[in-house]
Structure formats: structure tokens, C-alpha cells
Amino acid sequence: MLIQTGIPSAEDILTVTPSEERFAKGPVAIAECFQKIPCNPCMMACAKKAIRVEPDINQTPRVDFDVCNGCGVCLTRCPGLAIFIVDKTYSDTEALIKLPFEFLPLPKEGQLACGLNRAGEEMGWFPVVKVIPGSKTNKTCTICLAVPKDLAMEVRNIRAGGYQDGR
Incomplete structure (x- = not known):
């Protein structure tokens, strides 16, 4: 669906959504980046090393929700505007x-x-x-x-x- 409409499916979103337990701990980054392209500014911006683009630069970013503190530096560095910070607290x-x-x-x-x-x-x-x-x-x-x-x-x-x- 994403490739035809540009809109991720509910299943796509679930793959990048933190647990409710993690949401209860405070702000967290969510990388809604679903296309494999050579890009890693979010990873380079994260001082806590909570975002990884591995095993190669063409992979989609993965946020380690246990490490992320939701500071938001990655949000402004993403050229695709695909990172958001959510604070349910x-x-x-x-x-x-x-x-x-x-x-x-x-x-x-x-x-x-x-x-x-x-x-x-x-x-x-x-x-x-x-x-x-x-x-x-x-x-x-x-x-x-x-x-x-x-x-x-x-x-x-x-x-x-x-x-x-x-x-």
C-alpha cells in the first residue's frame, strides 16, 4: 500500500511503535521511515546512539526505545521529515x-x-x-x-x- 499511496498501513506503523510501557516512561522518537534508501543523518545526530541504520546505510532506521530519551535532535535532521516525538506523559x-x-x-x-x-x-x-x-x-x-x-x-x-x- 505504501508504494502506491505514500501512506503507511496500520501494520507498517505497528512495526515502529513503542509499547505502552515505553510510552509511560516519557518522550520517545518514532521513525516512520519505511523505504530502504541510503540515509543516516538521524543516526549521526543521536548522541545516545539510540538510532541505528544497519547492517548498511540502505536499511531503515531502528530506534532503541529503551535508550531514546525523546530529545528530538533526530527529528530536525531527517531529510524525509519522517521522525516524530511522542510524549504520552x-x-x-x-x-x-x-x-x-x-x-x-x-x-x-x-x-x-x-x-x-x-x-x-x-x-x-x-x-x-x-x-x-x-x-x-x-x-x-x-x-x-x-x-x-x-x-x-x-x-x-x-x-x-x-x-x-x-x-
Whole structure:
């Protein structure tokens, strides 16, 4: 299905999803990279060595969820924008998801952003908790959204310019 639509199947997603026990420990990186291509910036960026691309550079990245602390450095280094940070410990009802974002205008903290699933379908309006700008050499920004916990593994983008004033 991925090769025809560009959208991973539920089975694909399960292969890269941490256990609920791991989610209960705090933020964790999820690499939704499913194509075997020569790429390893995420592995090179991880100071904890939680991401491996082995046995050769054409393999898909694998996150060692027991080592990953969800710092998010890998998120901004992925040229395919395929790494996300999910923190289901953010609150009793919400998860904090960190999304790579390379469009303008950027949302502002306190605004609501229109969250999209992997197919680009609207999932609702969610508070922008933080916007982390990219660096001078890497312009990828990080958008932090508070979403209901049941949508933590569904919301994967926001509609560019689709912002409203907060709650």
C-alpha cells in the first residue's frame, strides 16, 4: 500500500511503535521511515546512539526505545521529515507530539493548528504548545502540539497557515 499511496498501513506503523510501557516512561522518537534508501543523518545526530541504520546505510532506521530519551535532535535532521516525538506523559488526557515543519507562516504558541493525519485528512484543532525554530544551517522547525492521547499516533502534520487564536 505504501508504494502506491505514500501512506503507511496500520501494520507498517505497528512495526515502529513503542509499547505502552515505553510510552509511560516519557518522550520517545518514532521513525516512520519505511523505504530502504541510503540515509543516516538521524543516526549521526543521536548522541545516545539510540538510532541505528544497519547492517548498511540502505536499511531503515531502528530506534532503541529503551535508550531514546525523546530529545528530538533526530527529528530536525531527517531529510524525509519522517521522525516524530511522542510524549504520552504530558498530561492525564493529552499527549505532546513534536512535528517537523518547513512551511511559512509558522504558527505561534497559544494558537490552534489544524492537525492532519498521514493522508492529509483533518483530525481537529490542537493547541500549539511551543514552536522551536530551526538553526541557521538547518531550517526545519519543530511544532509541539497537545493532542488527545488517542490521537498521539495519528496526527502527523499541520495545515500550513491553518491557525486560529487559542482555546
